[in-house]
Structures are given as structure tokens and as C-alpha cells.
Amino acid sequence: MTAAAPANHAHAPTTRTVVRFAGDSGDGIQVLGAEFAKAVALDRHDLMTLPDFPAEIRAPAGSTFGVSAFQIQFGDDGVLTPGDQADALFAFNPAALKTNVGALKPGGLIVADPGAFSARNLKRAGYAANPLDGDALSRYRLVTVDIARLTAEAVAATGVGKKQAGRAKNFWSLGLCFWLFGGERGATIEWIEGKFAKAPEVAASNVAALNAGHAYGETLELDAGSTAQDTRTAPRHGLFRTVTGTDAMGLGLAAVAALSGLKLTYCSYPITPASALLHFLAGLNGRGVSTFQAEDEIASATAAIGASYAGGLGVTASSGPGLVLKGEALGLAVAVELPLVAIDVQRAGPSTGMPTKPEQADLNLALYGRHGEAPLPVLAPATPAECFHVVIEAARLAMQYMTPVLVLSDAYIANAAQAWQLPDVDALPAITPAFRTEPRGFQPFARNPDTLARPWATPGTTGLAHRIGGLERGAGAGDISYDPDNHEAMSRLRAAKVAGIESTLPCEIDGGAEAGDLLVIGWGSTYGAIVEAVQGLTSQGHAVGHLHLRQLWPLPPNLADILQRFRAVAVPELNHGQLARLIRSEFLVDAQPIGQMRGQPFKVAHLEAELTALLPGAPR
């Protein structure tokens, strides 16, 4: 992958290369993908990955519903999506081929192990005949490699058993990948040796497999395709790591603990795909973080509120079904005006829906899922890496304005990985919660005239003992009040406080034209696809701009201005038009929803077509 070592790989990558791995859950596909991604990143490429887990924990070997896949796009010009279609597919068995060949572009490379295409496996996958024979795959470039057998031979010398020999297939394939697409084996070898430190023979076998796979490609002079070309320009400098949205969100929360000095109290109940964040933070227990696995989501949300009340920062996270359950608790936090960060890693609904698949259909719930008028800020990161800054901002707003803040991520952002240049920690502004300590003049529901926030007075503070609760409170003293004027005033105050929050999240054209024909407004994980679709349209000469909202409520104050600069507005989102509806009602502009509910990210090509149809003058 380094231009300096051409002999090391068949071809330098094209501007963009998309590789997809698919096999049984037990085949180690995700490890293979992650290690390949790391190597790609180490080689200073941009990348975006998308794992595609089966819904079942461990489905029967060879079944179509047990196929685990991983897709990566890498290149050097700001890769932002895992790619619409793959250039190459590694299919470890018939079921993997069957369920993934549709993701391969015509002419793409298929690497398949004929040894895995047994009668039994073919039947399980529903193939009447072996697709490796005949011309079923004639649209593609098929390379069959006896991976299992070659791996077994490669590891024989390390003395591991048959089972481990079978398991090392993924490293053999990774070695072949490195040959085909470039990438240094060093980091992977290091990782293997660390990971299997307690079982050196396993480590040795994996390394042997890795090297053998690479050697195989080299010996046979396999190549990945025809268009390979290295386009890397300015090398980048600094500290990098690959992060999924989960990693970045977890790191952001740890940053909040470091920047504020508070105990970050993370209260959650397991649910896919939000649990990964609990797992991440559980590893940081005692390092500014305290995690609590509650008995359910209601307990997790109320425990987080209790933590904030007591002067920690309460954070709670879930996915759709759990967010619904937290609605009453969030309403309490709005009413008593305590800081809280609530994260929703959206997945396809309604109800249990498709738990491992992304969707953006919880926006309405985030905005309105509480009884009474209970407004709160709603933020949404656009990329995995952005989770870091967005969740820090959420925490800052929560404390500055004494309000729960909702952060909407989704299954795609949470699981997708990208290379991320680490921020300069010393440059991150401190978060200084304004704990009230002065007893004179203390009133629990007095207001900071700038922010309209009430004071944060935590138990233990001398002279500030007071009572709060969900019954309507009188302005100032906070005693229970049924006074009609007070309720009207408090309702307006709560709304005004949220309407007036000033976040540091930008609201400006992300790409394309600053004014013109069509404004494309997106939010959340659709970022990459919209960027690329808008680039496509712009390159065709259309005056199309892309605005990606990170703050969904309150809508940024300058949004009205930006809207005015365009003749038409389109809102692509993975739902039936929830943001579009909000923009329509707030600004009375004819924002056109482009909805998709497939449990999948947008394909760039699809989006480009949909947007083209909305260009002023396009036939409708």
C-alpha cells in the first residue's frame, strides 16, 4: 500500500476500493475486517467500514441467516461511506455468496473457497447447483482458492490442532488481502501476539496463516482488478486511531469526566446496538466513570437523574424500545431541570423491528415522546468520529442549561469505523459546572438571566437543603404551585430556555453550493451518502448545497437564512419524513422528504437519482 514498496502488492488501490468479507459467524469475519481496516488506516488512507452482523447469536454453520459480513471502503479523497457496491467479495461459504453477491459490482472480484462449497452447505444456502461451477457467476471475476486446505498446510508446523487450523482461515485471507490491496502485516502480527500471548502456538499459527496468504498471492501474482492506482496526496501527520461511533461516543463521555472533573455515572440496560457503549465504558470504571447496569430502562434513566441530582453527571443510553420507556423519566428531568445526557442508538422499528439494522425513525420520539410540553435539546452526530464532540457538547449544554439533552445516533454510526485524528486534549475547553454553594438568596428555581438555567445545588451543600419534584413548581422558591399564571410562566420559561441554547455545533453548508437550486438537509448517519450524492450533482453543474444538521432542536437560528438561499429543499432521511415535517412546520417551506426504510444506509447512486428528480425543473 505504500507507494515505495510496489513489489509488496499487486496494485496500488484505486481512488476508492470497496472490499466485502462474508462468512459464517464463526469465521472471524469481523476480526478480519477490523485488522484490514487498521492496516489501511495505518497506511494513511481514509476509510469507512460497515459490519453487518447476523441477528442470531450463533446460527447453525452454513445457514443464510448466520452470515456475518464486513464491508470497507478506503481511498484518499475523503471516504465517507462504506461504498454502495463492492469491488471485491470474499465469500467463505455458499450462504455468504448467496446473501452477499448482490452487493458486488458487475465485473467485481469474488474470492471463494471451493472446499466450503460442500453439498450440505450448498443445500443450506438453497443452491440447487454449485455456483462456482457453470456460468452462474459469469458477470463477476471468480477466483477460487482452497483457503481451508492451504491454511491447514500453513499452520501444520506450529503444531496446533485441527480446530485452530480451521480458525486461522481469516488470517490467511487477510494475508491475501494485504497482497491484493496493500497493507503491512506488522501491526496485525503485533496484535495477534498480544491477543494470544497466553497461547503462543495459537499466535504462531495465526501469523503463519497470515504470511502464507500473502505469499500465496505473491506467488500466483493474483491481482485485485484493473483500475488500481495510487492517488494519495499530502501525507497526514499526527496521532490516529480507528474508531466506531461507539468508541468515539465512549471516549467523548470519558472526556466529559476529564474536562469537568465530575463522576460520569452511566446507567443503562443492555440492548442492541446501544449495549456496546456500556461495554466500552464498563472498562473505564473507576477512571472518572461509574457504570451501572440497571434492571430496566426506566431504572437506568431514573438512576441517571439521581446521579445528576447528587452532583455526578448522569448519562443513560438505549435504543428505540428503551427510549420510549424512558419518556416519563425524561419528562421528570425536564420538569425538575437537572442535567442529563440521554443517548438513543436508533435501530429499525417499530417495536422490536430489525434490531441490528440502522434507521432514523426515532426523531419524532426524541422531540415529542413525553407528555405535556417538555422540550429538550436534540443533537445528532453525522459520523462515527463526530460522536466524540457531539456528546461532549451535549454534556456541556446539559450542565450549562440544566436540562436533559438527547443525542441521536444509530446502528450504522455505532458500528461503522473510520480513521480519526486524535484531538488535542489540552485544547479542549474545560467544563465548569456552576454548582451553587452560596446560601444567601438561594432559590432552587431562580434563573440565570443569560441562560435561564436554575442553579445546580447538590445534596451535601451547606445551607441549600431544598425540595424538588415533578409537580409544577412556583418560579423562584420552587414550592408546589397550582397557580394558573405560574404554570403559564413556567411552561414558557422552560420552552424559552431550550429555544435559547447556544451550542458550538456548526450550522453551515457542508458541501456543494452556498445558494442555488436545491438545498439538501440531512442529519445523522446519512452524512457520507449525502456528501457523495451532492458531489455528484455538483459535478454535473447543479447548484446543490448540503446542510447537515447536528442540532435538531432547537433548530439553529441561522437555518432560516440558509433556507432562503435555495429554490427547493430536499430532506433525505431513513424514515418517513420526520425532519422534513419539522422544517415544513417551522419554516413553511416545501421541504421534500426522501424517505427510506430498508434497515440500510442510503446508496449514493439511489440518493443521487432521488435528488435529481427534485431539482427544480426536473420532470415529476
Place this chain on the structure above:
Amino acid sequence: MTAAAPANHAHAPTTRTVVRFAGDSGDGIQVLGAEFAKAVALDRHDLMTLPDFPAEIRAPAGSTFGVSAFQIQFGDDGVLTPGDQADALFAFNPAALKTNVGALKPGGLIVADPGAFSARNLKRAGYAANPLDGDALSRYRLVTVDIARLTAEAVAATGVGKKQAGRAKNFWSLGLCFWLFGGERGATIEWIEGKFAKAPEVAASNVAALNAGHAYGETLELDAGSTAQDTRTAPRHGLFRTVTGTDAMGLGLAAVAALSGLKLTYCSYPITPASALLHFLAGLNGRGVSTFQAEDEIASATAAIGASYAGGLGVTASSGPGLVLKGEALGLAVAVELPLVAIDVQRAGPSTGMPTKPEQADLNLALYGRHGEAPLPVLAPATPAECFHVVIEAARLAMQYMTPVLVLSDAYIANAAQAWQLPDVDALPAITPAFRTEPRGFQPFARNPDTLARPWATPGTTGLAHRIGGLERGAGAGDISYDPDNHEAMSRLRAAKVAGIESTLPCEIDGGAEAGDLLVIGWGSTYGAIVEAVQGLTSQGHAVGHLHLRQLWPLPPNLADILQRFRAVAVPELNHGQLARLIRSEFLVDAQPIGQMRGQPFKVAHLEAELTALLPGAPR
């Protein structure tokens, strides 16, 4: 009150008379009000009542927060609100006077018992000096009557003790009311005798007090005011009863049981103000109705779903905090497509808020309070009596379209009473749930081509055993499906089914102009106030029309046409503009919200002023 018997009362009523009773919770104010309302209704007047309970169960005697009040407006030209301001106030103690005198119009009548204005009671109410002395009440017409003493004298002969003598004050006052405002004592006497059948001396004392109060007014020739005049026109015929919204809703649900032959399974968890419906229906257990008090709202909603699954009709009801908790269950009902009626008796929020006070701020929650795209029909009765037909319609739609249906009532509708002409039960159309019994060709997620409903196949039916669940289901067979195309198709189907429901609820101009300057769109309990405000504006020559929506989702298909006929649109509602926002986003019209969050219904005068300001051409 009958024109034929002028000697029986001081004055015939004015076109509209508003009387307010206020006293300690223990003073029997609500009984007094209800009996007066019955007499007024029996005399063929229109009426609307509004009880105003204290939040506390039994607050200390004489405290301001323990005051219980009851307001009634009656008249003969379609009374639709309990009145902005009272013509007369019965204040049973200083606290009652203090907290209620603001509701009295200048020049209005105050009837007060000086005996209750003891030093202790004055202090409890926070009066420095006795307001009955001096000119503190000079803006009003003050009549002091020694009610307690006079009642004690009146009941002496019946031999009851001091305690009961004290309790009979409300009947003495009712007698005086009958003199002042008209009304026959007969029905009340009958009611007393029935109610206290087991304690004849109590009955006798109450009757004696009633008669004595009337005689007192007659003897002293007290009069209610100056403008009294009987304007009754055509006498009405038929069977009548007074109903609160709770009564009408309960009767509607019983009607559903009778019209469908199904077991109406009402599952609920106590919460103010929804509990009253549970109490109403609990009395009908075994008569087509089965009530279940669950351990919480989630259990109540899921039990109702279970009941519908098993071929009953599941109904669940709550108020705001409970509706939030039911969100996940409602999403399940949307996903598995089972009939369900969910009722939300809205109260002031957020969080615990002001539990006894009305508000309309749960509309957003009703529309959007579920994760994923989970649309369902939302209906709202406009008046207490309308609850009957609306809840029947909700049940019919739920079964016809196999969907949960939400009905939004509120604390005002639930508690307010009006006289209601009983519907002709034989004319009510039967509800015939289309239970599937035919095994041939059965598919649990096949669709009726007209309604898009899936079949209702209940356990116990031969040959139809099948499995349903919250995971996305394949169209037709209903097996778990992660197929992207299927999810897209099913999402659109669920939305299309709800969008296509055809209800019998009207959407037409309720009053005022059919076209012109201003369309006032309301929903729910604001009906009466809007009617009167629009009448006011119309009588001033403005072309103002009133449209009251009973179906909030999907919005009625002809709404777009109606909107086009007006130059401006105003949406008064007891929230911060939730329906306004919906209309804005759906139709891109500049619907102006008129929000109020006071825990109280609109005052007609206030509303008229707000609407005037929105008339095209009004200074802004």
C-alpha cells in the same frame, strides 16, 4: 324556572346564568352542584358544569388549598361552556371567598355565611380583616345569610345530631338556589330519599334543609340579579340524562360491547383524572365488560393487547404519565396489527404537573410517542357527550383496520357535565368484527384490499395456529424477515393503512362563516369556548369560521379544501401549538397557534380578543 310558575322563584333566568359554589371539601359542594345541574336540566335548559377539585384528598378545613368549587352555566341557546365569569358565587367560608371571588363578574352576587368567617378561618385564608365587613367587596352585591344557623334550626325537628345538621348546609343552599334561579325540588328530594334510604332521619333532615332554604329566599324575597328573563323557545322531547365525559366514555365502551357482542376488556392503572372511567366500568363487570386493575400502565396496555389477541376488545386508559409508559406496548400493537383502544385523559404536565387540571399537551405524544414509524389513528371528542360516539368510532376503526386507536380526552371533558339526549340504541349500527375462521389460504399478514387490514385470527380457531411478534414480519406469511424490500414495503403498508382509514366523524364547519377571513381550528375540550368566541366575532360582522377536528390523525381528507377557503388560520389549543404545527407541516399554511397553559379552559373573552388580533388587517 318554568315560566308558568313565576311565584316559585324570584326571576326567570337570563339567557345565560353562571353560578359558582365554593367551600371546604367537606361541604358537599360537588353534590350541591350536581343536584342543581340536574334540576336545571330537568327544566329543559342547556347547561355545562365544571367541577374544580382540590389536589389534596382532604385538606385541613378552612385552608385555601382545600377549597372545592363547582361552576355551572345554564341557559337556552346552546350553552357550551361553564362560563367565563360567574353571576353568583356561594362562598361557604373565607378560603372559598378568597380563592373564588376572582371568578365573579363585577356586580355579581355573593352569598356568604358570616358564621363561617371566624377568626380562625379568616387567618387560614390569609385575610387580615373580615372581608364581609368594610367595603372590600363593594364591587359585588353581597348577601350574608346565616346558613349554618338556619340549617341547624330547620333540621332540629328531624332529631339528627349536630354533625349531620352541619352537613345539611349544602341542601339548604340548594333550596335557596332553587328560589333564586328556579328549579323544582322534586327530583332532588327523590334522590335524597334514595341515597339515604337506610338512614331516614338523615334523609328527612336534608329535605327539611332544602325546603327551608327555598322558603328563606321566598320569605325574604331575595333575588339573583336584574337581568333575569326566560328565553326558552321550543321545548325538547325525549330521554335525557346529564353526563360527564367520563360517563359518556364509559357508556360508549359499554355500547361497543353491546354492538359487537365482544367482551370489552378494560385494563387500567389508577391515575387522576382517568381513574373515574375505571370506576365507571368496574360497575359493569360481567355485563359485557371485564375490568382489570393492573400493577402498572405497561401491564395494563399489554394485558389489553393480550385481550384483543384472544378475541376480546382490549381497551386501556390513562393520563399523560401513563400514556408515556404505554408507548412501547402501543408500538407493539402497531407492529402486530391488533385492535386496541387507548384513551388518554390529558392533564397539565410535564411530569406530574398539575394532575387535576386540564391541558391538551399530549397530542404530540399521541402522534409520535413510539419509536420507529408507528402511525395510528388519533381521535378527540369535543364535548363530554361526544365521548360516547367518538369512543364507539375508535373501537370500530380499531377492529375494521386492525390497529390501535388513541382517543384524547382531558380533565375538563372528563369532569364537566352536560345534559344529553340519549341516542336511539336500536339505530346504532352493529360492529361486526371480521374474525377469520377459514383455514384455506390463511396468511396472518395477508391484506384486505380495501382496508389494508390483516385478518383477525384468534387463538382457539381451528386450523389457524400461527405466530406473531414485534420483529419485522414478511408480508403475507408473517415470518420474521430482515429483508430490506420487505421492511420498506411493510412500513409503507402500515402507514398507508392508517392514512386510508375512513371514519364517520365529520369534518365540516361547526359554526360561523363557511369561507372568509379567518378559520379557527380547534380540537377537544376547547369546543365550547371557540364556538362562543366565533359567535362573538361573527356577530361583529367578521367572516370567521370554526372547524373542530375530531380526527387528528390521519387529518381528514377534505381539510385541505376547507383551509383554502379562508385567508388566515388560527389554532387555539391548551398547549404550545401542537395541532398548529401539524397543520403547518401538512398543508404549509401559516396556521397561528393560540396557546394557553394555565391548567384551565379558555375564557371566551380572552379567546375572542386573541382571535380578533389575528383577523387579517388587525394591528399586530
Place this chain on the structure above:
Amino acid sequence: MSGQVIALTARDFETDQEVRWCPGCGDYAILKSVRRVLAQLGRRREDTVFVSGIGCAARFPYYVDTYGFHSIHGRAPSLATGIKLANPALDVWVVGGDADFLAIGGNHLLHVLRRNVDLNLVLVNNAIYGLTKGQASPTSSVGTRSPSSPAGTFDAPMNPAALALGAGGSFVARSADMLQDHLPETLLRASAYRGAAFVEVLQNCIVYNDNAFGDLTRKAARAEKTVQVRHGEPMLFGANGERGLVYEPWQGTFRITENVAEATLHDETNPALAMALARLVDDALPMPLGVFYAVPRPHYVAALEANAPQQPLTRGEFKDILRTGSWRA
């Protein structure tokens, strides 16, 4: 619907759905037992309903060819209550995992037990969250390392049978996935019980908590490590029943005896003994299995029905209701 006995086999209860648990998962064995029991019951498939929440175990309904409802996490007991309210004639089974029944769903479990709703409650206890990939559950033993507790858990586990007894459950039993005689026997007893029959089934999650109850499931150790209690019979264990348990009622504890004549006779109507059996978790003693407690008690829906016999409401009757308090003008 009832009474009528039908000849069905376990195979008749298989559906066309591929069973999707991990290879080696204990749920397969439970499914097998359940299907066998259903066949033995001789009821029509259509009169039986399986209800579940969410979790690996909660996939059960898809694999039993009766009516089935895979609902939402934790709420199966209350959904099942609604089914019984609307149609008491149905035979309703509720199957769920330890998180489903004891974490999010704990409250509903308490209340169906207290009300004694006529349900068969099968708690599949693997002491782990299976479906969500291995977090510690309310029944995980202290120190369980999991993705959400990398340093081990600190919270004491819940004892499902003790909880059920404390909540007022009147049929409480325990069995294990691999016991293909004991489990069907226990489930049959549960099915025959009129009321809330609670059966804890120890299950092996081979992926996330392998061998949590290994001693019990492994055939070799079974005889030594478990004791099957049966009403009126001595509490014997060992390969040939050569040892026994003696109940020491003062503290509700047990000791081992080599003198089988001394072994305590199980009495499933003795609440103190039942609680002592449920609570017996001691490496030095065998783990009790069987029906710990079974006493008849009025069950909720029956009481409801008896009190207010359910007939469809006629229009005429409705008119009476409607006219209450009305007058003619």
C-alpha cells in the same frame, strides 16, 4: 374446546421455522420436553398459546405449532393475563429468560404469582443475557465477568424460586434443560396446576455462560449434585439413592445423611420446607429439583368469572345501563 382428548405427537408441534439457537444451546432440550408434554396433554393445538418477551428463550413461540405471540421484553406475563381475561379456556404458556422474567419483567412476574393467574410460567435461567451478547443477569453469581462487568459483578444474585415463594406463588418448581425425564414430569405437573405455575429451568448458554450449572447438566455428576424431591417421598440422591437430605427446620437448612431411613419426606404443601429447598444453594449439598411447593388456591380469572359470569351484553341490557338516571322531557 376442553375435555376432548386428541392424539398428537411431539412432532405435531414442530413449526416450519428453522430453529435458530446456537448449536449446543440448552434451549433445544427444553423445546423437546415442551413438545413432548404438549403431545401428552392431548389438547388441540389451537387451544394452546405460547407467549414470550424478548431473548433467546423468548424465541420459543416460533418453534411450537400452536398459537404464539413473541411480544416485548419483560411483558409476557401481563400480556398473557390479558389473553386469559378475554378467553379463559385457552392453555397459556409463558416462556422467557432470566432477564425477561427477573430484570425488566420482575414486577409482572410478582403480580401474576400473587394473583395466581392460570398460566404456565417457564423461566429459562441461564444466568446471563443471551440475545444481547452476554451481559450479567440478575441470576448471575457474584463475580461474573461479562462485557458489562469486566471486573466481575458485585450484586448478589436473585433466587428465582425463593422470589416466587416470597411473592406468594403457590406452585413453584425447578428443573434443568438436560433432564429429559424430570423436566417433562415437572412441566406436566405445572400444566395440571390451576393457577400460576412457576417452573425455573436451569439452562446452559453454551456461548456466554457455559457450564454455569454444569454440575447439574453433566450426566456423570447429576446424581451427586442434585436431589429430586417428590411429594411424600424421601429426599434421596446419589447414583443409587444411597444418601439422603435431612431437613433441619430451625434455620431452614439441610444436612446429608448416609442413613436413608432418616431422610426427610418431601411435603410440597409445607411452605417453610419449600422455601428452605428453594434457598438451598451450597456447594457441599446437592441442588434441589422438583416441585417445591404446590397448594391449591383460588385463581384470578376463575374468581372473576365466578363473580360476574360473562355473557355478551345485549342491546336491551345496554339500554338499561344507558337510561340509569335519565328523565323524559
Place this chain on the structure above:
Amino acid sequence: MSGQVIALTARDFETDQEVRWCPGCGDYAILKSVRRVLAQLGRRREDTVFVSGIGCAARFPYYVDTYGFHSIHGRAPSLATGIKLANPALDVWVVGGDADFLAIGGNHLLHVLRRNVDLNLVLVNNAIYGLTKGQASPTSSVGTRSPSSPAGTFDAPMNPAALALGAGGSFVARSADMLQDHLPETLLRASAYRGAAFVEVLQNCIVYNDNAFGDLTRKAARAEKTVQVRHGEPMLFGANGERGLVYEPWQGTFRITENVAEATLHDETNPALAMALARLVDDALPMPLGVFYAVPRPHYVAALEANAPQQPLTRGEFKDILRTGSWRA
């Protein structure tokens, strides 16, 4: 914060809020006891927090001049857990009614007991829903007529103390509103316990369930109808302690003896005895009051703290976390 003893009186714990329970409500007496106990504890008012859900009893925080949080129905135990997680030094009391703790909140109660979170849990049991105007509650006795059960309830009541023991509670006690010696004594014990201390307080709702526990609260009957158990002391009752209870462990029952020497000595570390006391509901026998069970057990937050001592995270440490797995380009 801790250690330091302050001289306060019960009056120091009064707030400026008018107490708004019904005249004659048993909550007044409980409030009085609690304030006395707080004064005796000698902690700073600011280090104490009262947390509640919704209900009449849940109004408690407004009436105690400490920190207070009147939250949402049923969730006080979990909210209180969060408070302890963030600041373990606080003394946290959770007060709520039978619906709050056992209907909607049952699950959270189970889990704080299981985890042994260091809280003082005061369940105010009036066997009715007070605030919502008198519906039957999970502790209402069978046949209770209420607005929601005009024909009487059919479901068996829950026994709070038995439930708490079944859930694994390690401090379980019972007292009653009117017992102005016994109640403070019991609450003091609860407060001293490190872990989840569960106290059921029988309370009289004069409006909706008057005299539900009348025999206990009425002074005249008290001595005959209740028995106060104390660790190591014989279980005596009667005006002059002239009769006793004898524990019959086989079935976990009791009988009355006139021979006080024969009366059983209470042992609050005996789980079987504790359960038997909790379950003893029999008109012919006195109702047990006192600390039924109290055994030391690791409590959740302490275990958590011990495992991962909490220091604020420094930027430097954060950098280490951030850089895990990073590389320099």
C-alpha cells in the same frame, strides 16, 4: 461530611410547607417518628436526602427539612440508587406507599434489595391507593370493596416483608404508624444498617381504608394483637407480656403459650424464622412487629467503590485512554 455529630431536634427537620395530609392520617405519626430519628442520628441535615415517588406517603420529602426529591410513581428506589452511585456519603431515605413500592415500583424494590444498595426504605402500607382516591392496592385483603373493585377484590394480597425476604433482602422489619416508641426504634436500626434496610410501616388511611390495621393501632388492643420481636429476647405479648409465641419450625408456624419460659427467643439472623414471622397473618395470633431479619452483607456501592476507587479523571489519564490503539502518521 461524616462522623461529625450535630445537635438537632425534631423541630429542626420541619419545613415551611404546610403538611397537607387528611386530618387523622397515619402519615403524621410516621413523619413525627422520622423527624425524631433524624434528630437522634446527629447528621447534618444537608447530608440527608429523602426520595419518594408519587402518592400521599410520597409527599414526605416536602415535610422534612433535608434535601428532598419527589419524583415519579414507583421509581424512587432506582433514583435513590443513582444518588448513592454519585455520592455514597449521603444518607438516603426512600419513602413510599404500597402502590408506589409494590404495584408500579415492585421491580425496583426487588433490585435494590437484591443489590443491597445502602438505602433506608420506608414502605408506608395502608393497603389502599390514597392519593388516587381509594382503589384497592396489592396489599389490600381479599374482598376489599373500592371504586375499582365494587364487588370486592379477588386477588390475594402481597406480603411486603415476605416479598422482601424472598427477593434477598437482608434487613427486613415491620412497625406501625401509631407506635411512637417502636417505630423510631425500628427506623434507627434501619438507619444504622449498611445496605438496603426495608421497613414496612402499617399505616392508617382514615379516609379510604380506615381501620385496615385497626387492631394494631388502637391502643387498647395493641398489646394483645401484636408481638414485638427483639433479637435474643423471648417473643412475648399481652398487657404485661404474660403470653408468648412458640415457633414451630417444621411448617414455619407459631402457637401461643401461657408459659412465657417456653416462648421462642427471637434470632434476627435466622432466615427461616424471619420468613415465618413475616408470613404470620392469622387472626388468632398476634401480628409480629420488629426487625425480623438483619444480617450483614456486602452492599452494592461499597463493593463498587472498593473495586474501583473513584478519583476524578485527569486530562493526562484521559489522554492515555484516548491513545489506546492509536498510531502516529
